[in-house]
Amino acid sequence: MRNRNTAMRRLALLAGLWALISSPAFSAGHGPAFALGTPTLGQGAWSSDTTMMNLTTEEDEAFMFREMLAYGITEDLTASLSFPLIAGSNDLKADNPPRTRGQVMMGGFSEVEGGLWWRFHKQYPGEGQRYESTFYINTAVPIDEERGGIGVGPSVNAALATGYASRTWYWWAAAGYQHYFERGNDRLGGLPYLTGAIGYRPPLFQQDYPKPDLRFFLETVAEFPERDERNGRELQDSGGTVVLAGPSVLGLFGKYGAEAGVLFPVHEDLNGDQPDETVRATLDFVVWF
Amino acid sequence: MIANAQRWTHRPHLGLVSLLLVALASTPAAASLRQVQHEIRGMDCAPCAYGMQKSLRKLDGVEDVQVSLNDAMGTLTLAPGNEVTFEQIRDVIRKGGFKPMAATARVAGALKRDGDQVILTTESGQEYRLEIAKDARDALSKRLQAFSEGSRILVTARVPAGTEQVQHLQARDVTGVSE
Numbered sequence: 001m002r003n004r005n006t007a008m009r010r011l012a013l014l015a016g017l018w019a020l021i022s023s024p025a026f027s028a029g030h031g032p033a034f035a036l037g038t039p040t041l042g043q044g045a046w047s048s049d050t051t052m053m054n055l056t057t058e059e060d061e062a063f064m065f066r067e068m069l070a071y072g073i074t075e076d077l078t079a080s081l082s083f084p085l086i087a088g089s090n091d092l093k094a095d096n097p098p099r100t101r102g103q104v105m106m107g108g109f110s111e112v113e114g115g116l117w118w119r120f121h122k123q124y125p126g127e128g129q130r131y132e133s134t135f136y137i138n139t140a141v142p143i144d145e146e147r148g149g150i151g152v153g154p155s156v157n158a159a160l161a162t163g164y165a166s167r168t169w170y171w172w173a174a175a176g177y178q179h180y181f182e183r184g185n186d187r188l189g190g191l192p193y194l195t196g197a198i199g200y201r202p203p204l205f206q207q208d209y210p211k212p213d214l215r216f217f218l219e220t221v222a223e224f225p226e227r228d229e230r231n232g233r234e235l236q237d238s239g240g241t242v243v244l245a246g247p248s249v250l251g252l253f254g255k256y257g258a259e260a261g262v263l264f265p266v267h268e269d270l271n272g273d274q275p276d277e278t279v280r281a282t283l284d285f286v287v288w289f
Numbered sequence: 290m291i292a293n294a295q296r297w298t299h300r301p302h303l304g305l306v307s308l309l310l311v312a313l314a315s316t317p318a319a320a321s322l323r324q325v326q327h328e329i330r331g332m333d334c335a336p337c338a339y340g341m342q343k344s345l346r347k348l349d350g351v352e353d354v355q356v357s358l359n360d361a362m363g364t365l366t367l368a369p370g371n372e373v374t375f376e377q378i379r380d381v382i383r384k385g386g387f388k389p390m391a392a393t394a395r396v397a398g399a400l401k402r403d404g405d406q407v408i409l410t411t412e413s414g415q416e417y418r419l420e421i422a423k424d425a426r427d428a429l430s431k432r433l434q435a436f437s438e439g440s441r442i443l444v445t446a447r448v449p450a451g452t453e454q455v456q457h458l459q460a461r462d463v464t465g466v467s468e
Contacts, residue, residue, distance in 0.1 A: 040337065040386040041386065042340050042341075042384055042386050043385070045344075072386075074384070075383060075384050075385060076386075119386075122331075124330035124388040126330070127330065127360070127361035128332060128333045128358060128359075128361055129330075129331070129333070130330070130333065165333040165334075166333055167333055167358065167359070170333075206359070207359075208357050209335050209338035209356055209357065209358045210335065210338070210339075212335070213334060252334055252335040253335060254335055255335075255336055255339045257335075288336040288339060
């Protein structure tokens, strides 16, 4: 509980600080905060998504400040680049942050990630409704040489997301895998993950554009990190299973958006001696250009 | 759309003369599309509407764009003399990531007859064949007969969804244009 309160206080403080120094920035769009969605960006449109993320374990806290830029090459193909906002130290991260992508749309801790999002399926059954599916392929380059004493190599992330958006209800389901290549004789364990989100926009917030739009999500993220390898040998105190769930809220006003969410573990089964994750929180500021 | 320009490219002198004659004969400041209410599928959020509004406003000749998420509609008001086409509007909607459906439009142009066919020719050279909606057939047919060849008219029409190139307008109302 102490960790939780500390994390929330720190996040609130950082939010205030960020609001003072930041410039408007695009996001996962109409979608969830943690889970993978199916963002839509028109051809030639830009977006910027600035995120703060906090992960708290029983022993430590990790912070991540990231920026994600996206560009619509076509209406169905988007290029993205996400990177830590604070150059050099990249973020206020812990020495050995949990093996996670954090906010799944973006790269993990200390990684510069570029990628392509291909919306290969879309259907528009009615006014304001659409079913769509997106394939993600990203490559990431680490900024740090090692994490928790393990050499960090570049990685490749592939994911598939499908979902439904309307003026009232939303849902998304996704699955992905991040594979780390070796550095020296070390290798971070791969990261298979599943995400899901359902959303609802109450009638009070169904007023027409340009009035504000507010929607609520219930999200879940399940991660199954594989064991890390040091000098070619698997480490017993690595890998496992983490399943988190929690609420998030997305507010949209014209080209601006803000999203906040918090996840709590509902199931944790980490191998060996590893601290349990206690809370994961995010705050996201968005602008569509 | 029936384009005369392609035929003219083979007979440049004749084309030039024709252009001059058309320019002398036509009434100035008659717009083509005056207003277009286009149904747009797939917009669910404020940024979707913002992006659509911004992209449609970039079309040369568009004076104003209003987007309604609840009605799934984009309403364009166009300046006199514009050369905006339905295809351009639909292309912008598609490139924005959404699906253009049917539209209701007010289109101004010169009346032309080809046998039983009534054709609306806009200043930019587009030609639309007018189909008269069943429920308005009697009244509209009479009203159209009152206009002579070359009269400038303003047609309120429905443009169905799914057509790659708009060649027909389902006319609902016709009035004369005074300017």
